[in-house]
Amino acid sequence: MSLSVPHALAVWRRNASMYSRTWKWNILPNFFEPVLYLVSIGIGLGGYINQMGGTTYLVFLAPGLVCVAAMNGASFEVTYNIYVRLVFEKAYDAMLTTPIEPDDVLAGEVLWAITRASIYGGCFFAVVAVAGLAPLPSALWVLPLIPLAGLLFAAIGIAFSLRIPNIDLFSFYFTLFLTPLFLFSDVFFPLKERLPAQWLWLGEALPLLHPVRLARAAFRGEASLILLWDVFYILVVSILLLAWARSGVRRRLTN
Amino acid sequence: MIVQLRAVSKSFGDRLAVDALSLDVPAGICFGLLGPNGAGKTTTLRMIYGVTRPNSGAIQVFGLDISRNPRAVRARLGVTLQQNVLIEALTPEENLRVFGRYHLLREPELSRRIGEVIDFLELGSHAKMPVRQLSGGFQRRLAIALSLMNRPELLILDEPTTGLDPAVRLALWSRIRELRAAGTTVLVTTHYMDEAQRLCDRVAIVLAGKVVEEGPPADLIAAHLAPEAVELDCSPDEEAALLAGDSPSLRRLRVGNRVTFYLDNAAPLIEQIRRQDRGRHRPLVVRPTNLEDIFLALTGTSLEAGL
Ligand SMILES: Nc1ncnc2c1ncn2[C@@H]1O[C@H](COP(=O)(O)OP(=O)(O)OP(=O)(O)O)[C@@H](O)[C@H]1O
Numbered sequence: 063m064s065l066s067v068p069h070a071l072a073v074w075r076r077n078a079s080m081y082s083r084t085w086k087w088n089i090l091p092n093f094f095e096p097v098l099y100l101v102s103i104g105i106g107l108g109g110y111i112n113q114m115g116g117t118t119y120l121v122f123l124a125p126g127l128v129c130v131a132a133m134n135g136a137s138f139e140v141t142y143n144i145y146v147r148l149v150f151e152k153a154y155d156a157m158l159t160t161p162i163e164p165d166d167v168l169a170g171e172v173l174w175a176i177t178r179a180s181i182y183g184g185c186f187f188a189v190v191a192v193a194g195l196a197p198l199p200s201a202l203w204v205l206p207l208i209p210l211a212g213l214l215f216a217a218i219g220i221a222f223s224l225r226i227p228n229i230d231l232f233s234f235y236f237t238l239f240l241t242p243l244f245l246f247s248d249v250f251f252p253l254k255e256r257l258p259a260q261w262l263w264l265g266e267a268l269p270l271l272h273p274v275r276l277a278r279a280a281f282r283g284e285a286s287l288i289l290l291w292d293v294f295y296i297l298v299v300s301i302l303l304l305a306w307a308r309s310g311v312r313r314r315l316t317n
Numbered sequence: 318m319i320v321q322l323r324a325v326s327k328s329f330g331d332r333l334a335v336d337a338l339s340l341d342v343p344a345g346i347c348f349g350l351l352g353p354n355g356a357g358k359t360t361t362l363r364m365i366y367g368v369t370r371p372n373s374g375a376i377q378v379f380g381l382d383i384s385r386n387p388r389a390v391r392a393r394l395g396v397t398l399q400q401n402v403l404i405e406a407l408t409p410e411e412n413l414r415v416f417g418r419y420h421l422l423r424e425p426e427l428s429r430r431i432g433e434v435i436d437f438l439e440l441g442s443h444a445k446m447p448v449r450q451l452s453g454g455f456q457r458r459l460a461i462a463l464s465l466m467n468r469p470e471l472l473i474l475d476e477p478t479t480g481l482d483p484a485v486r487l488a489l490w491s492r493i494r495e496l497r498a499a500g501t502t503v504l505v506t507t508h509y510m511d512e513a514q515r516l517c518d519r520v521a522i523v524l525a526g527k528v529v530e531e532g533p534p535a536d537l538i539a540a541h542l543a544p545e546a547v548e549l550d551c552s553p554d555e556e557a558a559l560l561a562g563d564s565p566s567l568r569r570l571r572v573g574n575r576v577t578f579y580l581d582n583a584a585p586l587i588e589q590i591r592r593q594d595r596g597r598h599r600p601l602v603v604r605p606t607n608l609e610d611i612f613l614a615l616t617g618t619s620l621e622a623g624l
Pocket residue numbers: 317329332333334352353354355356357358359360361399
């Protein structure tokens with residue numbers, strides 16, 4: 063194990079320096095998106111739905127979308143943006159002339175992806191809260207959950223990014239992996255009420271399902287044992303994928 | 318020795334990039350690594366700072382095994398990569414700040430050091446403009462400035478002056494000499510033989526991953542070619558006529574229609590050429606033999622001895 067936290071933070075600082083140049087313009091769209099979703103689907107579509115999962119459709123929808131925002135924030139960072147830094151900006155070539163090691167790069171990038179997930183998810187949550195859809199204080203449990211979802215999708219995205227030879231393949235990741243997750247992970251309807259019992263295990267395999275279930279529980283202020291499984295899933299999958307990614311990052315950055 | 322390579326080999330697939338290469342770089346000198354494109358210079362440098370792992374052989378830097386101590390070694394050296402790695406959206410000052418943090422420099426030391434390298438490489442005039450708006454020469458100087466942030470004991474420069482105008486190149490040489498005078502060991506690659514000759518205390522000529530010659534430039538020149546060179550334009554037929562029966566062991570280098578002769582004393586040859594030319598005043602260049610001649614003699618294919 064050769065992780066040095068100060069060096070990982072230096073990697074994180076590089077990304078933060080670049081982001082802070084343009085943060086005003088980067089952060090603005092994060093507020094429009096939730097408004098558009100909540101108005102279109104929550105109010106527009108929701109107008110035809112009396113209730114879902116025991117609440118109005120708008121209230122049902124909000125926590126899941128917060129998680130989706132976190133997922134997207136992390137995913138963009140560890141796919142397109144890491145690829146740009148690796149291939150076009152050659153940032154890691156410069157880092158590896160200093161005491162920074164590949165493990166520090168991995169940790170710094172994951173931390174940065176979590177940061178971006180937190181910005182995305184946090185903005186979404188702020189809009190939801192202002193719209194009165196987040197019962198306080200219990201909904202505040204979402205705040206630690208957003209970086210956790212960021213960690214999960216950073217780990218999955220990095221594992222995928224390390225395997226692909228060129229940037230064009232990222233669109234498969236988005237259309238064939240993230241989009242189905244978005245549509246089928248309890249965000250728009252309770253999956254377990256629509257899925258035949260013998261297929262429920264498949265639903266449990268979907269990564270996004272777990273943060274969404276946790277977020278919804280936070281909004282409702284209801285704790286249950288299954289939430290432990292959700293946290294366990296997120297942590298174990300993240301740790302396993304990141305452990306596996308270590309050798310891949312080393313292979314990509316050194317030869 | 319600051320850098321010591323022993324029988325180091327590296328292959329990429331079935332291409333052997335570095336072939337049982339051995340090298341010693343003593344402390345406090347400027348050492349030049351010369352060689353044609355693809356000779357394995359960059360690969361050798363990457364192995365020295367530990368991002369390329371040799372297939373066999375041993376590498377010590379500062380007396381430490383680089384494969385076991387990459388962090389400790391890299392903390393003490395600086396590298397200017399062959400291609401600039403700069404953050405184009407940020408200013409030179411911000412680039413230096415980001416890079417200084419890779420070395421864990423903290424305020425106020427970080428800002429102080431940024432000021433020093435900006436002064437040293439004369440970056441002050443554009444220190445607050447985005448890098449993408451700066452000229453290529455300015456960007457190159459910034460890339461070199463980055464590698465000085467940690468006050469390296471060993472400075473590795475991979476073709477530092479490619480693309481620089483003559484004035485900037487001269488200024489850079491004098492900066493490199495200043496660093497050397499202050500005790501920094503410099504390991505530099507270049508394709509400019511005049512640069513190597515003027516700047517380097519020792520050079521190694523690398524060919525197909527092997528060191529074919531190593532030593533002070535003056536010694537290399539003396540060991541391989543006579544000290545005076547005569548250059549002129551003439552076809553191979555004309556050349557035979559000019560030399561008619563003379564100088565059977567004369568060393569020459571021909572590239573297209575340009576031929577260079579190497580001799581201990583140029584005067585008799587010049588006289589003979591003038592005689593054979595019968596009044597026609599053919600332009601001749603008479604100059605001291607230089608490192609470029611040696612480089613071409615060792616790496617080129619068109620050098621022959623005799624007629
Ligand atoms: N990552 C790599 N994968 C495959 N081949 C490589 C790799 N890096 C270098 N090579 C090959 O190794 C050989 C040496 O390359 P290297 O870059 O060290 O040469 P160089 O002396 O620095 O050349 P130049 O003067 O053009 O910079 C070349 O044949 C090159 O194609």
